[in-house]
Each structure stands twice: as C-alpha cells, then as structure tokens.
Amino acid sequence: MGKAAPPQVGIIMGSQSDWETMRHAAQVLLDLGIPFETRVVSAHRTPKRLYDYAASAKGRGLKVVIAGAGGAAHLPGMTAAMTTLPVFGVPVESKALKGQDSLLSIVQMPGGIPVGTLAIGKAGATNAGLLAGAVIALMDPKVDAALEAWRARQTDSVAEAPVDPDS
C-alpha cells in the first residue's frame, strides 16, 4: 500500500465542540481531493500545543491553516502571529452570543497580522474549505479542475423554480 499524501491543509479548532462546525471545511477538502489533517488546539487550554503547531506548520509542508474557535476566539489570530502561511478564521457559533463574540474576536486583527475571516458557523467553515482549495488550486491543476467541478455541481443543483416540500 502506498504512503498517504502529506497534508496540505491543517484544520485546527479550539475544542471538540467545534468539530460539528469545522467538519464542513473537512468535507469540502475531501470533495476536492486535498489531503488535510485535523487537530484540537486551544489557545487557552493548550497554549504550548498551539505554539508547536503554528511554529512547525510551514516546515511540515502545510500550505494553508483553517482555524475555528468560539467565544474569546484567539486561535486564528495567535496562529497567524506565528506563521506566514495563509490563515482562514472560522467564527464558531457560541451559545451565549450566537458567535458575534467569535466573529469580532477573529476579525479585528491589528494591521500586519492577517487572518482571512469567514462567516459565522457552517457557511464560514464551508467557505474556508473552498478558499483553501482555491489557494491549492493555484499550484495544482487537478485541484483546480475539482474546484471548477464542485462549483458547477452547485450551480446545476439550483432549481429554476421553488418546489413545494409537501408535494
């Protein structure tokens, strides 16, 4: 059996509870045939794990990091502080403030340390996967074709007129 391809995208999240959201980024990468890894890395509960992950990401061959977190969501920003890889931040919907806290924590980065911030929740995770795919597609024609096909399937799936769900 051949060796598995090394991951090109790292999907990290602050907690196991974020996986329900972040799995939508993983699904897009699976659809596009991009090898990726998933890790729970908390800026607050496992700061050393975060340091080690971010500091080693580029050297290990990752091209993009997708970081999802909720509440006081420091994970994407702290990751971006320690790597020059593109970092896409996904605000996870929090219970108390519906993810507005997550969004504001992630989006308001100081100039010089960029995080590409997505929408709150599933849409943001899906789009983070697509943006990571778009970055990899610049270097990989197979992924480019898969991304074009993904978008074409989506277009084809949109009905011309609404259907009554009861019929």
Ligand code: RP5
């Ligand atoms: C953040 O706190 C995580 O990213 C998560 O969204 C939130 C809640 O974490 P749990 O208490 O569910 O582990 O660090």
